[in-house]
Amino acid sequence: MRILFLGDIVGRVGRRCVQQCLPSLKETYKPDFVLANGENAAAGIGITPELADEMLGWGIDGITLGNHAFAKKEITPYLDQTTCVIRPANFPSDAPGKGWMTLTKGDHQLGVINLCGRIFMAEYDDPFRTADRLIRDLGMTTILIDFHAEATSEKNAFAWYMSDRASAVVGTHTHVQTADERILNGRTAYITDVGMCGAQESVIGMEREKVLKRFLTLMPEKFEPASGAGIINGVVIEVAEDGTATHIERVFWKDIT
Secondary structure (H helix, E strand, C coil), rough: CCCEEEECHHHHHHHHHHHHHHHHHHHHHHCCEEEECCCCCCCCCCCHHHHHHHHHHCCCCEEEECCCCCCCHHHHHHHHHCCCCCCCCCCCCCCCCCCCCEEEEECEEEEEEEEECCCCCCCCCCHHHHHHHHHHHHHCCCCEEEEEECCCCHHHHHHHCCCCCCCCCCCCCCCCCCCEEEEEEECCECCCCCCCEEEEEEEEEEEEHHHHHHHHHHCCHHHCCCCCEEEEEEEEEECCCCCCCEEEEEEEEEEEE
């Protein structure tokens, strides 16, 4: 099985890049499943039902979210209706939607779990024990976990904790692609952060000037997604029939106009 996972899609530029390049990405990597983190798709924060449906219509099989899952209030009822868009499973138990999905294509079955870290983040439920429960309940051979977290240490620790059970742990949230892709314990594909799909000349997808103003003055400044040429960050993961990851490689396409 081959999985293409695309990093956080940020705003209009990120959506344009993915829509434009997804046919070529599929032709190049020939994935069985395409996944993407979409929590920044709507003007850089959150996602709407219309955008989620549009992205699924491009050929994305499943969308994961993160700490901005509920930034757009109209997504709340949608998450209770869809099976292809999931929010972090360690939100409070009465939050709308669910934190996992199962995807099937032909003979291939893939379980996907979405979790948030807790360091420098909100007070989510324990992602380690939540993952224990979900992996046990899913009972599937091949499981990918999108671990949406800030601290590299937490991501690394979580991946080692999952390294005898999950087929892949991919980090999202920081929007900066890391160069540490590898197979842990001969079993689990891992990268600390997949990166983003968004504006190339930006600060994590946002207009540089507004971000710099906040750093220089400490004054409140509303961030806006940047424009211009874009990049696509992602990973391609190959998994054997027994759920063991055999290969992971980074995807980095740039200068997309």
